[in-house]
Amino acid sequence: AQSVTQLGSHVSVSEGALVLLRCNYSSSVPPYLFWYVQYPNQGLQLLLKYTSAATLVKGINGFEAEFKKSETSFHLTKPSAHMSDAAEYFCAVRGSGGSNYKLTFGKGTLLTVNP
Amino acid sequence: DTGVSQDPRHKITKRGQNVTFRCDPISEHNRLYWYRQTLGQGPEFLTYFQNEAQLEKSRLLSDRFSAERPKGSFSTLEIQRTEQGDSAMYLCASSSPSGLAGAYNEQFFGPGTRLTVL
Numbered sequence: 671a672q673s674v675t676q677l678g679s680h681v682s683v684s685e686g687a688l689v690l691l692r693c694n695y696s697s698s699v700p701p702y703l704f705w706y707v708q709y710p711n712q713g714l715q716l717l718l719k720y721t722s723a724a725t726l727v728k729g730i731n732g733f734e735a736e737f738k739k740s741e742t743s744f745h746l747t748k749p750s751a752h753m754s755d756a757a758e759y760f761c762a763v764r765g766s767g768g769s770n771y772k773l774t775f776g777k778g779t780l781l782t783v784n785p
Numbered sequence: 786d787t788g789v790s791q792d793p794r795h796k797i798t799k800r801g802q803n804v805t806f807r808c809d810p811i812s813e814h815n816r817l818y819w820y821r822q823t824l825g826q827g828p829e830f831l832t833y834f835q836n837e838a839q840l841e842k843s844r845l846l847s848d849r850f851s852a853e854r855p856k857g858s859f860s861t862l863e864i865q866r867t868e869q870g871d872s873a874m875y876l877c878a879s880s881s882p883s884g885l886a887g888a889y890n891e892q893f894f895g896p897g898t899r900l901t902v903l
Contacts, residue, residue: 679825713789713876714828719871737880760827768839771816771880773892776828 672763676776689748693761702764703744789895792873810879
């Protein structure tokens with residue numbers, strides 16, 4: 671079964687600093703991987719997705735992620751944090767075969783941006 | 786606003802009461818999903834509809850839970866005899882039909898219904 675593990679439940683950075691949120695996956699087939707962002711009292715918004723094309727994926731709001739098969743990782747980065755980036759971030763993997771509509775999420779990483 | 790909508794946004798109930806939530810997907814989306822998110826966890830899949838057919842139910846969905854999508858448009862999720870462990874955010878998502886086999890169509894999420902069982 672597909673699964674993802676997010677390392678670090680809480681990451682704190684200063685405004686303007688690099689953001690790095692870690693995600694490792696486990697999958698028996700080539701995975702489809704996603705990063706979602708959730709602002710307080712709101713639903714999830716897709717930041718970016720990896721679907722076996724380019725390994726470096728660019729998303730919205732200046733975020734990008736790199737798929738590394740050798741490390742089974744899909745870490746999310748942003749060169750310069752902004753106050754508006756403060757939110758919870760979820761890594762997710764798509765199910766395989768007949769369950770390819772199902773998303774399995776990590777536990778989330780809460781990003782705090784300090785002025 | 787043409788996004789996924791959910792009603793109510795918040796629900797407080799007493800243990801043992803029944804509650805019902807509604808989800809209105811994006812109009813042209815034939816696929817609809819329910820997820821549950823508890824504090825400190827990511828969303829967990831509950832169930833999936835393609836049009837009006839419920840194609841999968843998670844083991845998380847006990848007999849007290851029932852979901853319907855009678856006309857293939859809006860969906861309802863009912864919890865009978867609520868328990869304190871049911872307290873969570875219930876998220877609905879929808880996606881458009883897949884054109885190519887195995888293609889992925891983005892799931893668009895609603896704002897969720899936060900349930901508190903006292």
